[in-house]
Amino acid sequence: MFPKVAIVGIGYTPFRPITPDVSFREMVFEAASKAYEDAGVHPQEDIDSFVTCQDDFEHGRSIWNMQTPDNLGAVLKPIHTNCGDGILGLIDAYMQIKSGLRSIVAVETHSKASNVINRNHLIAHATDPIYNKPLNINPYFIAGMEMNRYLLETGTTKEQCALVVSKNKTNALFNPLAAYGEKITPKEVLDSEEMFSPLKRLDMSPMADGGIVMVLASEEKAKALTDKPIWIRGLGWCSEAPSLETREWGEAIYAKLAGEMAYRIAGIKHPRKQIDFAEVDDTFSYKEPQHMEALKLCRRGEAGSMIEEGATQREGEFPTNVSGGSLGVGFLVEATGPQRVLEVVLQLRGEAGGRQLPDVKVGLAQSWRGIPYASGAVMILSKE
Amino acid sequence: MSEKIKELPGTPLSEKDIIEKKVLFTEWHPEFMWAWDTGIGYGRYFAELKKGRIIGTRCNKCRRVLLPARYFCEWCFRPVDEWVYLEDTGTVNTFSIAYTDWLARRIKEPRIPALIEIDGSGGVGIMHVLDEVDPKEVKIGMRVKAVWEPEEEREGAITDIKYWKPLKEV
Numbered sequence: 163m164f165p166k167v168a169i170v171g172i173g174y175t176p177f178r179p180i181t182p183d184v185s186f187r188e189m190v191f192e193a194a195s196k197a198y199e200d201a202g203v204h205p206q207e208d209i210d211s212f213v214t215c216q217d218d219f220e221h222g223r224s225i226w227n228m229q230t231p232d233n234l235g236a237v238l239k240p241i242h243t244n245c246g247d248g249i250l251g252l253i254d255a256y257m258q259i260k261s262g263l264r265s266i267v268a269v270e271t272h273s274k275a276s277n278v279i280n281r282n283h284l285i286a287h288a289t290d291p292i293y294n295k296p297l298n299i300n301p302y303f304i305a306g307m308e309m310n311r312y313l314l315e316t317g318t319t320k321e322q323c324a325l326v327v328s329k330n331k332t333n334a335l336f337n338p339l340a341a342y343g344e345k346i347t348p349k350e351v352l353d354s355e356e357m358f359s360p361l362k363r364l365d366m367s368p369m370a371d372g373g374i375v376m377v378l379a380s381e382e383k384a385k386a387l388t389d390k391p392i393w394i395r396g397l398g399w400c401s402e403a404p405s406l407e408t409r410e411w412g413e414a415i416y417a418k419l420a421g422e423m424a425y426r427i428a429g430i431k432h433p434r435k436q437i438d439f440a441e442v443d444d445t446f447s448y449k450e451p452q453h454m455e456a457l458k459l460c461r462r463g464e465a466g467s468m469i470e471e472g473a474t475q476r477e478g479e480f481p482t483n484v485s486g487g488s489l490g491v492g493f494l495v496e497a498t499g500p501q502r503v504l505e506v507v508l509q510l511r512g513e514a515g516g517r518q519l520p521d522v523k524v525g526l527a528q529s530w531r532g533i534p535y536a537s538g539a540v541m542i543l544s545k546e
Numbered sequence: 547m548s549e550k551i552k553e554l555p556g557t558p559l560s561e562k563d564i565i566e567k568k569v570l571f572t573e574w575h576p577e578f579m580w581a582w583d584t585g586i587g588y589g590r591y592f593a594e595l596k597k598g599r600i601i602g603t604r605c606n607k608c609r610r611v612l613l614p615a616r617y618f619c620e621w622c623f624r625p626v627d628e629w630v631y632l633e634d635t636g637t638v639n640t641f642s643i644a645y646t647d648w649l650a651r652r653i654k655e656p657r658i659p660a661l662i663e664i665d666g667s668g669g670v671g672i673m674h675v676l677d678e679v680d681p682k683e684v685k686i687g688m689r690v691k692a693v694w695e696p697e698e699e700r701e702g703a704i705t706d707i708k709y710w711k712p713l714k715e716v
Contacts, residue, residue: 185585191618198623205623222580235623279579287576295574 167259168384168391169252169507169543171201171268171377177341177492177501180276181371186221190233190272193373198235201377202387203266205235209377210264212241215251215271215496219284222277234270234375247529248374249499249539253397255378265380271497272373281369289534294406302366304533306358308411309448313360315412315463316455320360322466323447324348327364329469330444330483333476334490336517341370341492351447365447370492374500376507392507395524395542396428402536409536414449416538417456417528424526424540425458433458434480438522439509441502443530443538444487450474453528454482457540476517484509484517499529503541510545590629591615596702598694600632602667611667634692635713636662639671643681656681662690662710677709689713 173196175181175189184192198205205212214230223229227243230236244251248271255267278284285301312318325348334343346364354364384391398420403409421433430436440459444450451465459480460468468474474482485491485505494501506525508514524544531537564571584592587603591614594601602611603626605619611630618625641660647653658676663669676684678693690710700706 182583183585185583185588185617188585188587188617195623206621219578222578222582232620235620237620274583277580277582279581280577283576283578287574287578291574292570292572296572 164260165262165380165382166384167256167378167380167394168388169376169394169503170379170384170388170391171197171199171203171375172504172507173197173200173375174339174504175373176339177370177372177494179341179368179370179492181274186272186274186277186373187229187233189274189371189373190230190270190375193272193375194234194268194270197268197375197377201379203377205268206239209236209239209266209268211255211258211267212236212239213244213251213254213267213269214241215244215246215248215269217245217496219287220278220495221274230270234268236268246496246537247499247531247539248496249503249527249529249541250399252376252378252394252500252503252541253399253539256394256397259378259380265383267378268375269378269500270373270375271494271500273369273371273494273497275369275493275495276371285533290405300358301534302361303358304406305366305446306361309360309365309446311411312413312448312452316451316466317463318448318451318466320352321348322451322469323365324351325469326444326447326450327351327489329475330450330487330489332490333484333517334486336476336515337486337491338515339372340486340490342368342490343486344490361446367445367488367493370494372492372494372497372501374497374504376500376503390511392510392543392545395544396424396426396430397539397541398423398425398427399539400537404535406534413462414452414456414530414536414538416536417443417453417530417540418458420538420540421457421528424542428542430542433526434460437524437526437542439481439484439506439519440526440528441483441485441487441505442526442528443498443502444483444489445493445498445530445532447489449530450483450487453530457526457528459526476519481519484514484519493532498532499527499539502527502529503543506541506543510543585617587615587617592702594631595704595706596700598697598700598706600634600664600672600692602630602632602664602670604628604630609668611670613664613667613670613672630666632667633665634694634707636664636667636671636690636710638676638684638686638688638690639663640686641676641684643684658684660684660690660710674704674707675709676711678711683712689715
């Protein structure tokens with residue numbers, strides 16, 4: 163039969179606004195060394211296959227993924243690339259193990275976002291060259307338009323979005339890995355500069371650098387390697403139409419369908435009851451309630467009041483983004499999804515320190531590829 | 547070629563059509579810029595080049611010297627053990643003679659890219675160019691020496707070495 167798959171090793175560097183002290187190679191080496199130590203494996207002797215998630219434009223060099231083998235200890239070993247969020251890389255590794263092709267697979271993602279000097283141009287380059295680009299507007303307007311439509315359709319308010327920022331940045335104060343922990347009031351968020359209205363400056367997550375490596379293993383290997391395997395119970399992924407003209411603006415359908423797929427695989431019928439906590443994408447403040455609704459963690463239009471009532475706080479009934487999310491940790495480009503998975507693993511292992519949630523057994527991590535696209539992935543993990 | 551194309555159906559485009567905007571034409575000049583952190587290994591490597599020295603790092607497990615200097619050994623997957631200064635002499639491992647430029651035009655004086663195994667590195671090399679040599683004379687196994695930029699013009703880059711020339715050993 164198909165083996166169960168677990169995360170048996172995690173390694174990471176702290177997430178920081180800039181990391182001038184290390185090259186991307188040295189950063190990944192640190193994360194990988196920690197992950198292999200955590201899993202008790204040697205990359206050359208024990209790991210069957212490697213996956214890396216990288217985008218050439220993020221790094222300023224063509225076929226950048228070929229730089230990875232050295233940094234992972236994967237020289238002369240099977241390796242391939244996924245040009246997308248790191249959860250897709252974890253899904254890839256899961257499939258390699260599930261199919262019986264491999265027993266132990268390592269997945270790498272990292273961000274050296276601080277090395278990108280003009281991110282706006284990078285994002286604009288992903289929009290349509292004939293239909294969209296000639297309009298010549300800083301492409302973050304896409305997030306502003308999404309927020310506008312989402313608020314209108316659901317009745318969610320800017321004040322509720324500001325509460326998300328306040329909550330996540332406060333959560334980040336308890337996460338030593340987070341770069342942007344801050345005691346901040348919703349009023350300060352609402353008073354921050356208009357950027358791409360209705361988006362204010364503090365509604366947008368700042369960038370951060372950091373590396374994450376994870377080791378996945380089959381049930382047999384997992385049980386031999388560790389006494390704290392975290393099992394991958396469900397996974398899903400989905401992409402909306404790329405065109406800005408035809409896509410859905412108010413609802414995160416990609417997240418909804420990815421969630422449905424993950425719930426089906428995990429056998430989850432009542433997400434809110436069967437899942438203890440969630441790490442959902444909050445690249446922009448409104449994305450958190452939008453994604454919570456898409457993932458059926460509440461009804462549509464209900465997330466705002468859930469946030470208002472404190473249900474998503476660390477002590478609340480359904481803790482959401484306890485890690486601090488992208489607003490508090492920093493946006494990690496391809497490593498954004500893996501940072502969410504990392505938090506779920508730490509919580510389920512009981513290794514989350516000052517922000518540890520009591521009695522958690524099942525957690526959900528979700529990622530969004532970011533503007534200009536509507537694409538995302540979901541992973542459900544459990545202790546047993 | 548053009549005679550035959552005329553017989554084919556369809557309307558060919560000329561450069562003139564594009565310049566005169568007779569067809570939809572869009573231009574975009576992306577301002578892409580990256581500033582790569584050199585980190586520990588490459589940082590010191592470039593700093594030493596500026597001083598006119600080649601530095602590598604040694605891994606005591608596989609006993610290789612890594613060039614350009616690295617912080618970790620990719621084979622043994624462990625941090626390296628020490629910094630090692632190397633001579634600016636070596637042996638050509640392989641080379642090519644580039645007779646065409648970026649636009650594939652013939653050039654009179656060809657460029658000679660070569661991998662130079664640095665003396666004392668145990669077979670690890672530097673990617674660079676050869677000069678002051680007749681292309682016909684270049685051979686694998688040839689001994690070469692670095693020709694450096696004058697000190698005041700060095701900037702901590704691989705081009706601080708201008709090129710490598712044949713080494714006449716006594």
